[in-house]
Amino acid sequence: MKPCVCLILLLVSGLAVAQTTYCNPIDLDYRYNFEQTNEGISYRSGADPVIIRHQNAYYLFATIQGGYWHSTDMLNWRFVTPSMWPMEDMCAPAVESVNDTLYLFQSTFEQRPILMSTAPETGKLQFYNRWLPRLPKDIGPWDPALFHDKDTNKWYMYWGSSNVYPLFGAELDKSRNLTYADRNAATVAKPMFWLDPWVHGWERFGPNHADLVKPFTEGAWMTKHNGTYYLQYGAPGTEYNVYANGTYTSKSPLGPWDYAPYNPIAYHPGGYATGCGHGNTFQDEWGNYWNTGTTWIGLVWGMERRMVMHPAGFDKTDQLYADTRFGDWPHKMPTSKWDTQNGPKGDDTFMGWMLLNYKKPVTSSSTLDTLRAAFAVDENPRTFWATRNKPGETLTVDLGSEQTVRAAQVNYVDHKNTIFKTDASVYTQFKLLGSVDGKTWRPLADLTDTTRWGKRDRACAYVALPKAEKARYVRYEHVYTAGPYLAINGFRIFGNGTGKAPVTPAGLLAKRQKDDRNADLSWQPVPGALGYNVRWGIAPDKLYQTYQFWADDPVGRPGKPFELRALNRGVPYFFAVEAFNETGVSGLSDVVAAK
Template sequence: MNRLCLLISLLLVGLTQSWAQTTYCNPMDISYRYNFEQLNERISYRSGADPVIINHKGEYYLFVTIQGGWWHSKDLANWQYIVPDKWPMEDMCAPAALSVRDTLYLFQSTFEQRPIFISTQPEQGKLTFYNRWLPRLPKDIGPWDPALFHDDDTDKWYMYWGSSNVYPIFGAELDKSRNLTYAGNNPAQAYKAMFWLDPYQHGWERFGPNHSDPIKPFVEGAWMTKHNGKYYLQYGAPGTEYNVYGNGTYVGKDPLGPFEYAPYNPIAYKPGGFATGTGHGNTFQDNFGNYWNTGTTWIGVNWGMERRIMMHPAGFDKDDQLFATTRFGDWPHRLPTKKWTDREDLFTGWMLLNYKKPVVASSTLTPTAPDSIRAGFVTDENPRAFWVAAQNRPGETLTTDLGALCDVKAVQVDYFDYKLAIFDSDSTVYTQFKILTSPDNKTWTVAADLTREPKRDRACAYVELAKPQRARYVRYEHVYTAGQHLSINAFRVFGNSTGKAPAVPTMTAKRQKDQRNTNLTWTKVPGAMGYNIRWGIAPDKLYQTYQFWHDQPSQFELRALNIGVPYYFAVESFNETGVSALSPVVSATN
């Protein structure tokens, strides 16, 4: 009898414990908070932007604009939302965070006088004042979008900031003996300009979609990383609301410069795919010594500042070139378990199985414009198109047909906020669903069940299946979301189909008289689902990627290059099975 009770108990534990995932997928799966910036306009949406991830005493803390708190994780996958015990000021926009020894430092964007906070127990939400008021700087100078930096070798402290299309990135030394106020006797003279944007020389700093708008671009989101005795002062540009939002760096031998522009910029750049843009973030190291780069991706339907968070593997190559790899950057990647040596090591090779594949919904809201809301939008890889169910009730379904039997290994469900009136992420705001698979659209297996997990809001819910499912059909079965409407902008299925990867395509690159631009042309190959254009400043430094789909044109004007810098290009094709070999590398001829 005792053995029977023990067996039943073990089975119940197994049913209630969630599967320990070994992978993650962008956008990051965190409980994005409902934004109250547009309360008076009655516009409701989840959002997250301007991320900073800090490794503090071997655990990770994520700080994001206007979230009422922060997140804590031990593995970079499972993030617990932390509400501070005493939020001393108004909520923080684009906060600066830094870990030095046993203390975590936190500072908000401001044009006024604001304090620096500290915590020795951030996992418990403990927060207190470190200093009371950082002195006011001249009008419009800031510090907005600040970053704190401690030079371990000299024990000196610095702050960098800037968010403007008028002003540069600024820097200043902080005086530790005076509780990290500005060094010197006159705060108004304690800072100096580090650098300005130069879109006439740096193509990727131009504003607009694919750098096509003549509006003066914005520089923001400073961050400092020290590596091999060099100081990498990073920044975001040209604007958060476009697919080309990226991170760049200047490099110097002193924390306050002078700095030189890195000819390989941008260091993090993701203009194609589902989650485009990855600017205004930070660079940090995990517990294995691997580097990561964070950033912001844009949705911008409910409001221009509706955004999500990205995290990509990064590092320094043998020549100390800083880079982040965004190839398949919004597809499943392995969580780190050791020091990786190749920038592609973390990509799982799990392919997107349902790009523009048929989808059947149990119901669809009848909108004013008949074609503006439909089920097919959840597989088109466009986060600004979405499906809305007729009612937000349990049992509503989306069923996607993969077209053939595949090994299904993970799914991502991205929710959209359609005409909601939620202005606070309280205990009623959470998401639950089930994932079912079938070989024949008749016999169904429950592959994942989020009702067995603790309740939390997962606007970008990524679920790695406990074991691969051999299936042709994959179904989302709704259980719960808060608000009047159930709306989803992406139902993404990952795994591998049988068959072969597509053939190797070829390409040409012709640089324009304006060296910021290059005309690219590539061959389409049978069986391909899409193509990755890869480029860089040397044949073995193809760190940049622009993803295109097979149903898009096979020529493109790339407008992201730096004048006076040679470039090299190659292309690879991919489908539901895998990725082709890389084409021969070509230089951009004039």
């Protein structure tokens, strides 16, 4: 991918602040969900994203948000409250842009309408049709995707969310207001394909694909590229670190389908924002591809989630991939077309700003019960620090030495929250302070400055500093959030430490197990390495997959085998590993084969 340097104006409340980078999870004013069965506790959440470019702008739709977001740069998203909405809030909506019209359809097992808008930035929606004919019981369409084939001017819908049924597809009739082309609703749903976890290791359920529960296929999406149809899907389930996107290909929009041996196309099982399944693939204004997905929080409630987006593309053999290497660390936003023909090159989008405060000493001004400050810096979204919500509360991290600080991300938790309606009282404000000695403090960022930052809710607040700052200590100083408690499950500081990047790992060995969906990898430990990226693919020059973990993580400590359980039976693979620390990333090890 081609390096880019950009100056994008982040427009907030009509005022501008320079912002050129982003960090997953996406920095949005996620809306509140409410679970009656969860003792009245509410929580911010967003899942199943669809981002569409329409009329020189971007629109982001997601599950149970009461509206959608509008952006001109993919950095700043403005929430749009629509003029009308369906009978119930939308789950996993389908969106398609054709000419001057944006089409919108919700997940349903009933009869529901397709909506349309020629001015979605205003929120004005209207009925395109009143409903699609009802399908047989339990068939859906749930998790739908609308697809207009520009080459043939034909319309299709794909859907499915089940561990019993396959993904389905059907042609729609534009002359009948996008109702089914086959007027017999009982036969219109044509099976596309089923999951096959006995052959596809990454489709197995559970943490690191270690559960025997029958997996779920969901989140259909269609992309057409160079005359080939890529029918994408999410699996094996939203509530695990291995939630990913895969694809089948065909020369026909309704199949027959061929499984892509390089699956999954988007996979991010390690790091803070684990999982990236159930999203969509879209192109930005430069023609670059992106893949969106869902990352699981599951802390306040099982369906508490956030959303991510990763650079994507088609290589010279038309293999579809998403670049998830350091996928939840700061990345550049492009201002030109990438070269994706040779696959992702990592540093072309990755800023090279490393995580500086993993498990570093941290103190807080106060603590609620046993929810101690250390939980805010352990890179685990399901542990958190909490205290009473009042101005002046602080988290202070000691980086151990003076380092170069470039950005920070603050991820909030809705601990025992009871907010249901998002209104003007729901917003986020804090200050970031830096110090070289822990005594004299200077401002790094001030989100109370509404002339620069506006006033909005930011559950995953990402702040890139205007310039590099030297600091040993970094402090979060609380000003305001809604709710009775202040709770943070990720206070993440990015930049570069002093010293050298680690040396390249040596002695990599890779061996497929008897069950060749699994492979064991080992290598010599690298002194000073904080973590490793295992990278693999179906050819030595196609190492598109990444599993990131910390050196102290029991999942993959060097010196004992790291078990990778995401492989496809009968497919030869190639592996390499790289080490990283707070300064940078090592070179890539020798590539080894495991057939």
